[in-house]
Amino acid sequence: MRGTPSLDVPLAHARSAAYHKSMSAADFSHVTTWVFDLDHTLYPPEARLFDLIEVRMTNWVMETIGVDRAEADRLRLHYWETHGTTLAGLMREHDVDPAPYLDDVHDISMDSLTPDPVLAAHIRALPGRRIVYTNGCEPYAERVLAARGLSGLFDAVYGVEHAGFLPKPERGAFDAIFALDGLEPTVAAMFEDDPRNLAVPHELGMRTVHVAPTRADAPHVQYHTDDLSSFLQTLL
Numbered sequence: 001m002r003g004t005p006s007l008d009v010p011l012a013h014a015r016s017a018a019y020h021k022s023m024s025a026a027d028f029s030h031v032t033t034w035v036f037d038l039d040h041t042l043y044p045p046e047a048r049l050f051d052l053i054e055v056r057m058t059n060w061v062m063e064t065i066g067v068d069r070a071e072a073d074r075l076r077l078h079y080w081e082t083h084g085t086t087l088a089g090l091m092r093e094h095d096v097d098p099a100p101y102l103d104d105v106h107d108i109s110m111d112s113l114t115p116d117p118v119l120a121a122h123i124r125a126l127p128g129r130r131i132v133y134t135n136g137c138e139p140y141a142e143r144v145l146a147a148r149g150l151s152g153l154f155d156a157v158y159g160v161e162h163a164g165f166l167p168k169p170e171r172g173a174f175d176a177i178f179a180l181d182g183l184e185p186t187v188a189a190m191f192e193d194d195p196r197n198l199a200v201p202h203e204l205g206m207r208t209v210h211v212a213p214t215r216a217d218a219p220h221v222q223y224h225t226d227d228l229s230s231f232l233q234t235l236l
Helices: 003-027 049-065 069-083 086-094 098-105 117-125 138-147 171-181 195-204 228-235
Strands: 033-036 129-133 156-158 188-192 207-211 223-225
Touching (some): 049 069, 069 086, 086 098, 156 171, 171 195, 195 207
Parallel strands (some): 033 188, 129 156, 188 207
16 A cells, blocks of 8 residues: 555664664774864854954965965965965965964954853763864864863864874874874774865774765765764764
């Protein structure tokens, strides 16, 4: 009868969802270190915080190279695509001092961020060590965490300065941070919005989770979610 299959669909979906939840939890049962990117990972892209940073980055490119805003915007994106970050491109091609650059580009308002007590509770419940690793700087990361109500939840917060200003996705950046932390990749998981930054963690044996509105089609992306809080809840 035609009505019967439609009655079974919700039940089938429920069984499928339950299976995937249990599978995800089992796949992460060995994890003892949880590594979180910051921008667009621990806050939603809709906050548009990075838009403010990009304006200040473009200003640096304009002043450093002496080009107009349109060309500076093009170069900023080119440096990001070629070197991993705008800062890396400015350092390598124009010998820019990273310290004042990092201070200036991250001197932005946090008004668009709001506390997320549900996310905080799920992060707090994760077993083992929890760290933040960002291509930004540590002081900026601490400000973001405070605005999101996530302060005090992490055992360490690492910025690009802790990797000698090498940016993700470079292997040397991960090696530096993981050595500093004493992290063992085979019992760790990485949460990132930029799929490029999951390639090395996957190669090292970490669980990799892409946090973004749409999933990247790449073999090093093992899991995807557009809602970090809900994903963590399935692991708990």
